[in-house]
Structures are given as structure tokens and as C-alpha cells.
Amino acid sequence: MTRAGFVIANLFRKRVRTILTLLSVIMAFLLFGLLQSVNTVFSSGADFVGATRLFVQARVSFTTALPVSMVPKLEAIPGVTRVAYQQWFGGVWQTNTPLIMFALDPQRYHDVYPEWKMPEAQWQAFERTRTGLIVGRQLANQYRWKVGQKIPISSNIWPQKNGSKAWQFDLVGIFDGKDEDWQKRTNLAFIQQDYFDEANQFGIKGRTNFFILKLAEGANAAAISKTVDAMFENSPDETKTQTEKDFNISFVKQIGDIGLIVRWILFAVFFTLLLVVGNTMAQSVRERIPELAVLKTLGFSDGGVLGFVLAEAFALVLAGGLVGLILASLAGAMVEKATGGQFLLALDASVWLLGVAAIVLMSLAVGLLPALRARRLKIVDALAGR
Amino acid sequence: MLRQALAITGISIRSIPERWAPSLVIVIGLAGVVAVFTALLAMAAGFESTLKATGRPDAAIILRGGSDAELNSAIDRDSSDLIKQQPGIRPGADGKPLASAELMVIAELVRKDDVKSGANITVRGVEPAAFALRPRLRIIVGRNFTPGLRELIVGRGVLAQFQGANLGQVVRMRGSEWTVVGEFESGDSHESEMWTDINVARSTFGRIGSSSVLAALDGPEGLERLKAAIAAEPRLSMDLLREQDYFSSQTKQFRATIGVLAGVVTVIMGLGAVFAALNSMYAAVAARGKEIATLRALGFGGTPVVVSVMTEALLLALAGALLGALIAYVLFNNLSVSTLGQNFTQVVFSFRVTPELVARGLTIALVIGMVGGFLPALRAARLPVTTSLREQ
Numbered sequence: 001m002t003r004a005g006f007v008i009a010n011l012f013r014k015r016v017r018t019i020l021t022l023l024s025v026i027m028a029f030l031l032f033g034l035l036q037s038v039n040t041v042f043s044s045g046a047d048f049v050g051a052t053r054l055f056v057q058a059r060v061s062f063t064t065a066l067p068v069s070m071v072p073k074l075e076a077i078p079g080v081t082r083v084a085y086q087q088w089f090g091g092v093w094q095t096n097t098p099l100i101m102f103a104l105d106p107q108r109y110h111d112v113y114p115e116w117k118m119p120e121a122q123w124q125a126f127e128r129t130r131t132g133l134i135v136g137r138q139l140a141n142q143y144r145w146k147v148g149q150k151i152p153i154s155s156n157i158w159p160q161k162n163g164s165k166a167w168q169f170d171l172v173g174i175f176d177g178k179d180e181d182w183q184k185r186t187n188l189a190f191i192q193q194d195y196f197d198e199a200n201q202f203g204i205k206g207r208t209n210f211f212i213l214k215l216a217e218g219a220n221a222a223a224i225s226k227t228v229d230a231m232f233e234n235s236p237d238e239t240k241t242q243t244e245k246d247f248n249i250s251f252v253k254q255i256g257d258i259g260l261i262v263r264w265i266l267f268a269v270f271f272t273l274l275l276v277v278g279n280t281m282a283q284s285v286r287e288r289i290p291e292l293a294v295l296k297t298l299g300f301s302d303g304g305v306l307g308f309v310l311a312e313a314f315a316l317v318l319a320g321g322l323v324g325l326i327l328a329s330l331a332g333a334m335v336e337k338a339t340g341g342q343f344l345l346a347l348d349a350s351v352w353l354l355g356v357a358a359i360v361l362m363s364l365a366v367g368l369l370p371a372l373r374a375r376r377l378k379i380v381d382a383l384a385g386r
Numbered sequence: 387m388l389r390q391a392l393a394i395t396g397i398s399i400r401s402i403p404e405r406w407a408p409s410l411v412i413v414i415g416l417a418g419v420v421a422v423f424t425a426l427l428a429m430a431a432g433f434e435s436t437l438k439a440t441g442r443p444d445a446a447i448i449l450r451g452g453s454d455a456e457l458n459s460a461i462d463r464d465s466s467d468l469i470k471q472q473p474g475i476r477p478g479a480d481g482k483p484l485a486s487a488e489l490m491v492i493a494e495l496v497r498k499d500d501v502k503s504g505a506n507i508t509v510r511g512v513e514p515a516a517f518a519l520r521p522r523l524r525i526i527v528g529r530n531f532t533p534g535l536r537e538l539i540v541g542r543g544v545l546a547q548f549q550g551a552n553l554g555q556v557v558r559m560r561g562s563e564w565t566v567v568g569e570f571e572s573g574d575s576h577e578s579e580m581w582t583d584i585n586v587a588r589s590t591f592g593r594i595g596s597s598s599v600l601a602a603l604d605g606p607e608g609l610e611r612l613k614a615a616i617a618a619e620p621r622l623s624m625d626l627l628r629e630q631d632y633f634s635s636q637t638k639q640f641r642a643t644i645g646v647l648a649g650v651v652t653v654i655m656g657l658g659a660v661f662a663a664l665n666s667m668y669a670a671v672a673a674r675g676k677e678i679a680t681l682r683a684l685g686f687g688g689t690p691v692v693v694s695v696m697t698e699a700l701l702l703a704l705a706g707a708l709l710g711a712l713i714a715y716v717l718f719n720n721l722s723v724s725t726l727g728q729n730f731t732q733v734v735f736s737f738r739v740t741p742e743l744v745a746r747g748l749t750i751a752l753v754i755g756m757v758g759g760f761l762p763a764l765r766a767a768r769l770p771v772t773t774s775l776r777e778q
Contacts, residue, residue, distance in 0.1 A: 016665075016668060017665055017668065017669070020661045020662070020664050020665040020668075021661070021662075021665060023657075023661040024658045024659075024661045024662050024665075027655070027657050027658030027661070028658055030654055031651060031654045031655065031658075034650070034654075035651075058560070059494075059558070059560075060491075060492070060493050060558075060559045060560050060591075061491070061492035061493055061494050061504075061506055063491075063492045063506070063730065064491065064492070064591065154452070156452055156453055156454050156455075156458045157453070157458045163623070165451075202460075233561075234561050235561050236560045236561050236590075236592065237560070237561075238558070238560060238561050240494075240504070242502075246502070246503075250502070250503030250504055250505075253497075253500070253503050253505070254505050254506060254725075254726050254732070255725060255726055256723065256724065256725040256726075257723075261426075264422075264425070265422050265426075265651055268418040268422050269418065269422075269655060269658075271414070271418065272415045272417075272418040272419075272655075272658070272659070272662070273658070275410065275411050275414050275415070276411055276415065276658075276661075276662040276665070279407050279408060279410075279411045279665075279666075280665065282407065283407075283669065
């Protein structure tokens with residue numbers, strides 16, 4: 001019998017106990033996988049962004065608009081190569097589904113965001129068509145929108161000149177992300193700032209919520225941020241400039257500390273699991289003390305016996321952990337599919353890495369004490385049942 | 387049979403300390419489930435009670451049609467003056483209709499535990515009638531703002547969670563400086579806001595009108611009368627809601643999100659706890675095999691044995707649930723946190739561990755205990771007496 005076989009055979013000596021413990025481990029890692037991937041969605045919102053862009057907003061709040069007339073001043077700053085801007089539209093699909101939708105200058109935006117992939121002909125159509133609309137792949141898939149369709153979208157902020165809040169746009173393009181991270185963010189919709197300026201009832205013209213500065217290679221982002229903010233200081237249009245990454249981080253933080261909630265839950269889950277598996281391991285070693293003594297009598301070293309017990313703990317947690325993570329992946333993918341990509345729950349590599357680390361730590365935590373006990377056994381005492 | 391059941395149950399419970407490790411697994415396992423369940427729902431309960439307390443049944447909020455939230459709404463001054471003249475509004479102490487046009491804008495403050503990330507805070511510009519419309523709001527430190535000056539009074543919740551707006555400090559908004567002159571409490575979501583004179587807010591933010599009009603309703607038919615009057619007025623295109631309904635509806639999304647999270651987590655953790663409980667109770671039955679067989683040989687029936695195992699499981703589950711509820715209470719009750727509300731601004735609220743939540747936690751624990759105890763109890767009752775007696 002091989003050593004591995006011996007470990008597995010020992011595990012299944014008390015079949016019911018092992019299976020029940022395994023099921024507990026599976027449940028814990030299923031929850032770990034799901035919660036951790038929720039956490040990743042909220043916390044990693046920034047890592048994929050290159051640091052080459054700056055977001056300029058009104059210092060008081062990004063809900064206060066800034067005048068588009070700031071563009072030439074911003075563009076004159078050394079190190080800034082191109083400036084785009086975007087204005088929140090408050091788009092609502094059908095009765096109640098809010099859309100992440102902005103009015104912007106198509107050409108400027110295209111220049112500043114090379115990460116969005118769309119056929120050049122569609123970019124040109126977007127520039128040409130005053131009532132043009134482009135949407136991300138996710139959004140198009142979710143509502144089965146096709147290029148060429150007229151899409152009715154209302155705004156909960158901006159009525160048109162005739163007082164109606166029901167706008168209509170021509171879908172002229174569908175964009176995708178350049179990689180997986182950007183593809184996950186294709187739930188956006190964009191319309192033309194010019195058309196918005198002309199058609200809204202309040203005669204709001206040339207106002208925008210954000211300027212996005214594209215910087216030259218090697219430009220000093222921190223220094224440029226300071227320059228921008230100093231330029232508009234003490235005016236009603238005071239600015240706050242930060243990298244796109246920092247903006248994304250603070251935006252997500254507004255929702256609350258989701259990471260903290262996830263950590264608390266996982267702490268409770270793993271603390272409980274520690275007791276459950278630890279108890280199983282302790283019991284199983286206690287029952288087999290005479291056998292372990294026999295092993296030692298046969299010539300297995302103290303370290304070898306310790307290894308057997310640790311291997312048992314590891315096998316138990318590894319099997320349960322892997323099954324749990326696989327179940328979480330399946331469940332996450334199912335949720336993602338069922339909601340048309342609205343909830344991105346599929347486990348990515350980082351969650352799996354964390355999961356494997358948790359498996360190793362957990363096996364050590366539950367296996368070490370019983371294993372040390374097995375190592376310390378004196379053959380004579382153990383055989384005598386003392 | 388009852389006496390038999392009592393006798394065996396007594397023995398099994400007295401012997402728990404001898405089998406403390408597996409028993410502890412049940413207690414801690416269920417404590418974990420109940421603590422997580424209670425804490426998550428305490429968060430939803432706290433958010434809900436804060437928003438519900440904000441809305442009064444005898445007031446109505448008027449927004450521009452289709453706006454959904456104050457942030458999206460804009461009402462020009464002619465319209466807000468016209469609204470105030472409509473029937474259905476209760477007169478105030480001065481004999482004029484008790485109604486306040488309010489301008490909602492947003493300023494950024496930094497959270498206390500952060501260094502730079504700004505969070506959106508509501509700045510509410512109000513008319514004098516606003517205070518009569520919120521009778522619970524009172525200044526606890528400092529004084530009220532002076533109309534016409536750039537002065538702010540700040541809610542208790544803002545002070546608890548954010549920095550830079552303490553009494554005497556200066557808040558910068560659009561190139562101008564605002565002094566914090568007072569702190570107020572109201573026991574509702576206004577505590578997450580900073581208040582000032584509406585006219586000063588208008589001039590600073592370049593706005594001419596308001597975001598909403600809040601009006602006191604005149605008697606039980608006030609709402610219907612005001613609604614009918616506004617609908618009949620061709621110059622107005624407004625949505626009117628009872629203030630209580632407006633705030634209650636804002637809790638739906640949050641409640642649903644937390645409800646789904648709590649449901650999924652509780653079900654998965656609960657299943658894990660069931661498996662752990664089964665394990666422990668099987669171990670308990672095995673450990674007591676000889677004792678049970680002896681009792682059976684003495685003439686004790688199978689049912690009392692089942693009852694005793696089930697009772698043990700339920701008692702352990704109950705102990706776990708109480709421990710879990712206690713943990714949730716000690717760690718989280720009244721813990722102040724904040725999240726984004728309907729207006730895209732922070733709403734500060736506290737966790738509330740309510741008796742109802744604790745009762746629901748206990749119920750869940752008892753169900754898990756019952757499931758975890760049942761199969762082992764059957765096994766105990768079916769133990770073959772002769773073989774069990776012979777076991778070492």
C-alpha cells in the first residue's frame with residue numbers, strides 16, 4: 001500500500017464522519033468563493049486602469065457641473081495631450097432601470113479612451129449622427145439592441161424642449177473592451193454632447209461633470225493635478241483633480257466598506273470550520289493512538305507519523321476546498337449568465353489563489369495539533385493505552 | 387414514557403461536559419450562523435428605521451414629474467410659489483401655508499478613517515418653515531444659521547462619520563467659505579445632512595429655483611386635495627408623494643440586496659452547520675452507545691432515547707443561537723455606518739439588533755438543531771442492544 005493510499009484509507013475508515021466533515025468544508029469554501037468574488041468586483045475597480053489619465057471634477061462635488069469652456073485652458077497645460085469630457089444624462093430604460101449614460105464629444109472621447117474597441121466606421125457614424133447613441137457590448141446583449149435600431153430612453157433629469165422626458169436615439173455603434181477587465185465594464189451608453197446641448201429644455205449648454213485628461217508619456221500626474229487645481233482656485237468652478245484610478249476607488253468607497261462585511265462573514269465561517277474539522281481530526285487521532293504506536297514500532301519515524309496526520313488533514317481540506325471553489329465558480333457563472341452580465345460573480349484567478357492559500361492555512365491549523373500529538377506518542381504508553 | 391424520557395434526557399445533558407468538544411462544535415457552529423444572519427439583517431433594519439423615521443404621514447413632498455429623487459428634480463420659483471398656494475396645505479403658526487421650498491446640492495467630505503477619498507454629503511438649503519415641518523430637529527450644540535450668511539448647521543451623523551465639518555470649522559464650496567455654527571439631531575436621515583439658508587445656497591451654486599417643496603397636509607384629505615389641485619393646474623407638472631411613502635420606497639433596493647445576501651449566506655452556512663451538528667450528534671450517540679444499550683436492556687423504550695438525543699441537540703442549538711445573538715448585539719448594535727442613498731449622498735445609520743431579528747435567528751438555529759439531531763436520534767434508538775453492550 002502506498003503512503004497516499006494509506007492516508008485515504010484512513011480517512012474513509014469512519015465514512016459518515018469524513019463525508020459530513022467534507023460537506024462542511026465544501027459549504028465554507030463555496031461561501032468563500034462567492035463572497036470573495038463579490039469583494040473583487042467592488043475592490044479591484046481600479047487596478048486595470050493605466051495611470052495616464054486624470055479626472056477633473058468640481059471640487060464641491062462631481063454632481064456640480066463645470067463649463068466646457070475650460071477645455072482650452074486644460075489643453076494648454078504642458079503634459080496634457082488631449083481632453084475629453086462627459087456629462088451625466090440620468091438615462092432610464094423602460095420604467096425603472098437606470099443606465100450609466102453620458103453625453104460627450106465623440107471624437108475627443110475616442111482619442112482619450114483607446115481601450116474601447118469599435119469599428120472605425122461606427123465611430124464616424126457616431127460623430128456624424130446628431131441623435132447617435134453607442135452602447136457597450138454587455139448592455140447591447142442584455143437588451144438585445146442591434147445597430148440601426150431606434151432606442152427610446154428617458155432621462156430622470158433632462159426634459160427635451162417640448163417638456164417630454166422621453167428621448168429617442170439612433171444606435172450607431174456597439175463597443176467592446178480591449179481585454180477582460182474592460183469588457184466587464186461595457187455597461188455604458190454614450191450620446192452626443194452637441195445634440196444634448198441643443199435639445200434639452202433648460203438651455204443648459206456647454207456644462208459637463210468630468211474632464212478626462214490624457215497625459216503625455218512620462219508626464220508627472222501629481223504635478224499636473226496640482227497645476228489644474230491651482231488654475232481654478234477661488235473661482236466658482238474650483239476643481240478637484242485625481243487619477244482615474246483614485247477616482248474609481250473613492251467612487252466605490254461611497255457605497256460602503258463591502259470588503260469589511262465580507263471579511264466579518266468569512267471570519268465567522270472559517271472560525272467555525274476550524275472547530276468542525278479540528279474536532280474531526282482530533283477525534284480520529286485519539287481513536288487510533290494504538291495504531292500509530294504500531295506504526296512507530298514498525299519503524300516509521302516520529303516525523304513520518306506527523307506527516308501521515310498532516311496529510312490526512314490536508315487531503316480533507318483540499319478535497320472539500322476544491323469542490324467548494326468549483327461549486328462557487330459554477331454558481332457564479334450561472335448568476336452572471338442569468339442576469340445578463342449584470343452581476344459579475346465568476347471567480348477570477350485572484351479568488352482561486354486566495355482560496356488555495358486558505359486551504360493550505362486551514363489544513364495546517366486543523367492538522368498541526370493532532371499531528372504533534374501523534375509525533376510525541378511514546379510507543380510503550382500508547383500501546384498500553386495510557 | 388414521559389418519566390423515562392425525562393430521566394434519559396437528564397442523563398444525556400449531565401454528560402455533555404464529558405463530551406465537550408463535539409458539543410462545542412454545535413454551539414459555535416450555530417453561533418456563527420446566527421451572528422452573521424442577525425448582523426446582516428440588523429444593518430437592513432437600521433437603514434430602514436432611519437429612513438422611515440424621516441418621512442411623516444402628514445406631509446407631502448413635491449418633485450418635478452419623473453424625477454424619482456430630489457437630486458434630479460428642479461422646480462423654478464414661480465412653480466414653488468404656485469404650489470404653496472394650492473388647497474390641502476395646513477397653515478402654520480403665522481397663518482401662511484406651512485411649506486418649504488428646499489434646494490438640495492452636494493458637497494464632498496472625507497470619511498474619518500480615510501485621507502482623501504471624498505464622499506457625497508447632502509447640503510440642504512431651506513426656508514424658515516423647514517424647521518416647523520421637522521419638529522424633532524433640534525440644535526444640540528452652537529446655534530442656528532443666520533439667513534443671508536454663509537453658515538451651516540451640521541447633522542450629528544455627518545459629525546460621527548466625516549471630518550472637516552466640526553463646529554467652528556470652515557467648509558469650502560465653490561470658491562467660498564462656510565462656517566459651521568451648530569450641530570443638530572433629528573433621529574432620522576436629516577442627521578446625514580448639512581443645512582443652510584436656501585437663498586445663500588442658490589447664489590453660491592448658481593441655482594435659481596429649488597429641488598423640492600415639502601408641505602404639511604391639512605387633515606386626512608389634505609393629500610388628495612393637494613394632489614388634485616396640482617394635477618388640475620396646467621402650469622405645474624409635478625409628482626406628489628406622501629413624505630412617508632417617499633422615504634419608505636427608498637429602502638426597498640437596500641433591503642432587497644441585504645435580504646438576498648443574508649439569505650444566501652445563511653442557507654450555505656446553515657447547511658455547513660447541519661453537517662457539523664450531524665457529525666457531533668453521531669459522535670455523541672456513539673460515545674454513549676453502551677449507556678443507551680444498558681438503558682434499553684433495563685426496559686427503557688426507543689422513543690425516550692430519541693427524545694433525549696433530540697433535546698440535547700436542540701439545547702445545544704439554542705445555546706449557540708443565544709451566543710450568536712449576543713455576539714451580534716455586542717459587536718454591532720448601534721454601530722454607525724453609512725452608505726449611498728437615493729440622492730447619491732451618504733445616509734448615516736446604525737445597526738439595530740431588534741428582538742424580532744433575534745427571534746428569527748433562534749428559529750433558524752432550532753430548525754438546524756432539529757435536522758442535525760434527528761438522524762443520530764434514530765440511530766440511537768435502533769442500536770442493537772447486545773452488540774453495543776459488548777463494545778469496548
